[in-house]
Amino acid sequence: xxxxxxxxxxxxxxxxxxxxxxxxxxxxxHRMTYADGHQGWLVTGxxxxxxxxxxxxxxxxxxxxxxxxxxxxxxxxxxGGKLKVPPGFFLRMDPPEHTRFRKLLTGQFTVRRMKMLExxxxxxxxxxxxxxxxxxxxVDLVQEFALPIPSLVICELLGVPYEERVQxxxxxxxxANLETKVEDAIAALGNITAYLHGLVQxxxxxxxxxxxxxxxxxxxxxxxxxxxxGMLLLVAGHETTANMLGLGTYALLTNPAQLxxxxxxxxxxxxxxxxxLRYLTIIHLGPIRTALQDVEIEGASIKAGETITLHLPxxxxxxxxxxxxxxxxVSRPASGHLSFGHGIHQxxxxxxxxxxMRIAYPALLRRFPGLRLAVTPAEVPxxxxxxxxxxxxxxxxx
Amino acid sequence: MEIQADTTVCxxxxxxxxxxxxxxxxxxxxGTVVLLQDVxxxxxxxxxxxxxxxxxxxxxxxxx
Ligand code: HEM
Ligand code: SF4
Numbered sequence: 001x002x003x004x005x006x007x008x009x010x011x012x013x014x015x016x017x018x019x020x021x022x023x024x025x026x027x028x029x030h031r032m033t034y035a036d037g038h039q040g041w042l043v044t045g046x047x048x049x050x051x052x053x054x055x056x057x058x059x060x061x062x063x064x065x066x067x068x069x070x071x072x073x074x075x076x077x078x079x080g081g082k083l084k085v086p087p088g089f090f091l092r093m094d095p096p097e098h099t100r101f102r103k104l105l106t107g108q109f110t111v112r113r114m115k116m117l118e119x120x121x122x123x124x125x126x127x128x129x130x131x132x133x134x135x136x137x138x139v140d141l142v143q144e145f146a147l148p149i150p151s152l153v154i155c156e157l158l159g160v161p162y163e164e165r166v167q168x169x170x171x172x173x174x175x176a177n178l179e180t181k182v183e184d185a186i187a188a189l190g191n192i193t194a195y196l197h198g199l200v201q202x203x204x205x206x207x208x209x210x211x212x213x214x215x216x217x218x219x220x221x222x223x224x225x226x227x228x229x230g231m232l233l234l235v236a237g238h239e240t241t242a243n244m245l246g247l248g249t250y251a252l253l254t255n256p257a258q259l260x261x262x263x264x265x266x267x268x269x270x271x272x273x274x275x276x277l278r279y280l281t282i283i284h285l286g287p288i289r290t291a292l293q294d295v296e297i298e299g300a301s302i303k304a305g306e307t308i309t310l311h312l313p314x315x316x317x318x319x320x321x322x323x324x325x326x327x328x329x330v331s332r333p334a335s336g337h338l339s340f341g342h343g344i345h346q347x348x349x350x351x352x353x354x355x356x357m358r359i360a361y362p363a364l365l366r367r368f369p370g371l372r373l374a375v376t377p378a379e380v381p382x383x384x385x386x387x388x389x390x391x392x393x394x395x396x397x398x
Numbered sequence: 399m400e401i402q403a404d405t406t407v408c409x410x411x412x413x414x415x416x417x418x419x420x421x422x423x424x425x426x427x428x429g430t431v432v433l434l435q436d437v438x439x440x441x442x443x444x445x446x447x448x449x450x451x452x453x454x455x456x457x458x459x460x461x462x
Contacts, residue, residue, distance in 0.1 A: 020456030054456065106410025111419070285452045335417075336452060346454035354416075 002031040002039060006068045006285075006309065013382050014251055014280065015195050015326060016313040020044055024314050029300045032309065038066035040307040041300065046318035046338070049310045053342035055297070058308065060093050065290050066307040088221065088228020091236065091345060097345065101229065105221055105348055108211045113292055114351040115215040117156065120358050124152045129367045138374050146246035149360055150238050153352070157237075158196075158230055159203065159210025163311060172238055196230040214264040219251070237349045240282065241356055243390030248276045248361060250391050251328060254284035254377050258323065264366035272330035273357045278337035279328045281313035284389040298318060308309060312338050313389075366396040399443050400461050409458035412436055417449040420460075429430040431457055 007017040015021075023030055028045025037061050043049045052058055059065075090101035133142040151172050155165050174188035200212060200223050208212035211233075215226055252259040262272045291302045302308060316337045317325035340347035347353070365371065373380070374395040381392040410429030412457070414422035421442060423432040438446050450458050 054454070102409055103428050103430075107425070107427050108429070109410065110413070110424040110426075111412040112413040112424065335448070342454045344409050344455060345410065348411075351416065353411050359414045 001037075001074065002029055004032045004042065005035075006032060006042065006057060008285075008384065009383075010384060012381075013377075014254075015330075016281075016317070020311055020314040021317070021326075024318060028298045032068070034066040034307060035067055035070035036066055038250055038307060040066055040309070040343065041302060042068075043276075043297075043308060043310045044229045044314045044318075044323040045298065046315050048092055049312070049315040051297050051337055052289060052310060053297060053345075055343075056095075057292050058293050059297040060092055060095055060098075060287070060289060063290075064305060064307075066309075068309045070289065085123045086228045086231065088225035088230075089232050090229070095344065095357065100220075100350070101225075103342070104215060104218055104231070108214055109348055109351060111351050114355050117153070117352070117357055118359065119220040120156050121149075121153055122363070124346060125149055125360050125363045128152075129363060133367070137397065140395040141249055141344055141396045142242070142246045142391060143393075145360070145364060146242045146249070146394070147238075149245065150241035150356060152235055153241075153356055154237050157211050157214050157352070158197065158233065159208050160197070164195075165257055170235065171195070173211060178269070192234065193231060196234075198229045200226045200230065226329070236347075237352070239388050241353050242284045243322050243369055243388050244276065244280065244357060245360055246394050247280050247282060247390040248357070249364065249371075249396075250373075250377075250380060250394055251276065251280060251372050251373065252361070252365070253396070255328055258328055258332075259365065261330050262299065262361055263325070263369070266362065266384070268330055269358055269362045271332075271334065273354060273361070274334035274337065275328065275330045275332055276357070276361075278316045278334045280389070281316045281337070281339050283339065283341075283387075284311075284313050285387055286312070287345070301352070306389065309359070310338075344381075370398045374398065401433055401436050401438065401446060401448065402459050402461070403431045403433050404457050404459075407455050409455045411454050412450045413454065414430040414458055417452055418445045422447055422449065448456060 007019040009017055011018050028048035028237045032040055032042040034040050036223045044175055067153060090098050092155045115121035128145055128148050132139055134147045135144060150167050155168060160168050171188045171191045176183055203213045203216045207217055210228060215221060252262060286309060288307060290307050291304050295302050316339060319325050340350040374397040380394060408430040410424060412424055415424050415429055421434055421438050423434055425432050446460065450460055
């Protein structure tokens with residue numbers, strides 16, 4: 001039995017646990033004991049992580065997947081086999097089911113389509129900044145900026161009518177706020193599912209120029225599948241981008257030279273977003289996969305049925321790929337990071353997330369040139385125990 | 399340099415179109431890769447190589 005269990009306690013809020021760095025310096029892949037006693041694997045090296053994500057011999061379905069750590073969220077994932085993947089939730093499907101959904105959706109998420117959404121993202125950002133200014137000069141940046149922008153962008157994408165957005169946002173906020181009690185979260189989930197189901201039926205009757213209508217018109221998916229797709233886009237696209245905006249602002253406020261570069265030089269923003277994605281790697285407890293057959297990865301023999309956890313924050317600081325990787329440097333070449341994953345499940349919404357961040361960070365920093373933390377950095381509560389890393393709250397002033 | 403694209407494995411992540419928009423585009427219907435030119439001008443070869451390593455599905459390859 002391996003002595004190694006997944007280290008989760010960070011010594012410094014923006015760096016992965018030091019033990020993982022030491023492990024990476026020894027080897028790219030390690031035997032690890034899972035929360036249920038399963039003898040699986042942990043990947044800390046960049047090349048090995050890419051190899052696993054690109055391999056067709058690993059499954060992303062919840063059947064047979066073991067939880068690396070014992071938390072209620074992870075248990076929900078582990079129980080996924082019993083909970084069953086809802087129709088249309090293709091993140092947790094393997095080919096060929098996965099392929100069917102992915103192909104239908106990629107046409108809606110092209111780089112060109114996302115460029116067309118940019119003016120709307122800019123308007124949404126400005127409106128949020130106006131509201132923040134009116135509520136100031138001291139606010140919680142998570143509530144005023146990080147959460148509403150991605151939520152409104154998803155409304156735009158799915159085609160949620162304006163007059164229904166306040167109610168929709170109220171429910172997504174409950175879901176994204178992890179201090180929410182389980183019962184309340186389940187209730188909010190039920191409300192959103194019912195709402196999306198109704199929205200799909202309305203789009204069937206009156207199609208508009210939005211993603212759901214486009215998918216309805218393709219005629220390939222049932223209402224239940226379309227509801228599941230809408231749900232996946234919401235859960236995959238809201239909390240992630242929101243935490244990047246919140247944690248990214250924290251990282252910049254605690255690294256003033258990097259902040260100044262992002263604010264003052266528009267040509268830095270694009271690359272700066274890549275570097276923040278790499279340095280912060282908010283998907284910090286996975287992805288997790290299970291081997292479908294015996295497979296060799298970087299000299300390790302992984303047996304069918306064994307679970308493998310890729311520790312992306314550690315992988316993204318591998319000095320063989322990113323020299324001086326523990327340093328935040330918005331001018332370094334950061335592309336090639338695995339923060340959006342790799343292989344067939346690589347983030348569908350990544351070009352949208354990039355557009356949101358490229359617009360939102362500079363707009364925030366230019367609107368409030370004197371932006372600063374209203375508490376000490378150590379007082380900012382971190383989401384250490386959540387599957388998506390970030391800040392719970394970010395009290396700021398200007 | 400000549401580029402080959404395999405739309406059957408492409409997952410439409412758009413890394414190619416983002417990296418070298420002069421060479422790669424994505425189709426309206428499926429979002430899969432479309433080659434705007436198979437033989438890129440010399441000054442774009444470096445960027446095309448980068449796009450090949452960034453592509454998550456191995457859908458684009460080059461031959462000398
Ligand atoms: C900065 C923000 C984001 C980050 C860090 C992120 C990260 C990721 C990662 C790591 C995966 C792969 C998971 C795996 O391999 O198991 C993924 C998949 C996915 N993401 Fe994102 N994401 C972000 C924003 C978005 C947005 C805005 C959307 C949509 C509106 C989105 C939709 C999806 C979907 C649908 C998948 C599943 C793709 C598949 O299975 O083929 N994401 N994301
Ligand atoms: S980067 Fe690869 S997977 Fe993505 S669109 Fe281009 S060819 Fe397809």
